[in-house]
Amino acid sequence: MNNRxxxxxxxxxxxxxxxxxxxxxxxxSVNAIETGxxxxxxxLAFRIATLFELPIEAIFSVG
Amino acid sequence: xxxxASPAKRRYNRRTIKLSLIYAVLLIAAVWLFKHQQVxxxxxxxxxxxxxxxxxxxxxxxxVYIVDENDEYLRMLLVRQTLYASGITLSIAxxxxxxxxxxxVGHVEAYHAAILWFASFGTGSIINRVTEGTWS
Numbered sequence: 001m002n003n004r005x006x007x008x009x010x011x012x013x014x015x016x017x018x019x020x021x022x023x024x025x026x027x028x029s030v031n032a033i034e035t036g037x038x039x040x041x042x043x044l045a046f047r048i049a050t051l052f053e054l055p056i057e058a059i060f061s062v063g
Numbered sequence: 064x065x066x067x068a069s070p071a072k073r074r075y076n077r078r079t080i081k082l083s084l085i086y087a088v089l090l091i092a093a094v095w096l097f098k099h100q101q102v103x104x105x106x107x108x109x110x111x112x113x114x115x116x117x118x119x120x121x122x123x124x125x126x127v128y129i130v131d132e133n134d135e136y137l138r139m140l141l142v143r144q145t146l147y148a149s150g151i152t153l154s155i156a157x158x159x160x161x162x163x164x165x166x167x168v169g170h171v172e173a174y175h176a177a178i179l180w181f182a183s184f185g186t187g188s189i190i191n192r193v194t195e196g197t198w199s
Contacts, residue, residue: 033136
């Protein structure tokens with residue numbers, strides 16, 4: 001699974017810690033998702049999409 | 064960069080520290096009582112089992128931690144860590160059991176399985192660090 005999390009975060013000048021706080025997850029989680037080591041659950045993917053005000057498929061894609 | 068422990072991890076740490084202290088006290092007391100022949104009969108059975116209870120409590124605390132952890136990635140790492148611990152322990156115990164039954168090695172008390180599990184639990188954390196880049 002590919003994702004644009006790092007780009008979207010950079011566009012907002014958020015650090016990984018900033019994004020982690022907004023999503024109520026650990027910084028390790030954000031880092032693992034960004035680097036493709038971990039694919040988030042559907043509920044977390046929805047939280048990410050809601051935060052960035054984008055549809056899930058605009059953030060995540062099958063790679 | 065080091066990350067602060069999650070609230071669930073902090074609660075788990077507090078529980079295991081308390082249970083470890085209780086274990087130390089009960090173990091010292093049980094060894095003293097048996098050494099000085101202070102217990103016999105049914106009481107001896109109870110005293111002999113007492114040090115095992117906080118160890119069982121630590122296993123339960125790990126289970127509670129898995130349920131408590133809200134962060135799904137950290138929970139996944141913890142589950143992996145416990146699976147490594149269980150897999151390593153059961154594998155070594157199985158091999159040792161066959162070696163023992165064929166008279167190749169000496170007898171080892173069963174509680175060593177718990178010691179081996181905790182050592183393997185630590186190994187699981189190291190494996191997570193190496194493969195995932197973060198401690199669990």
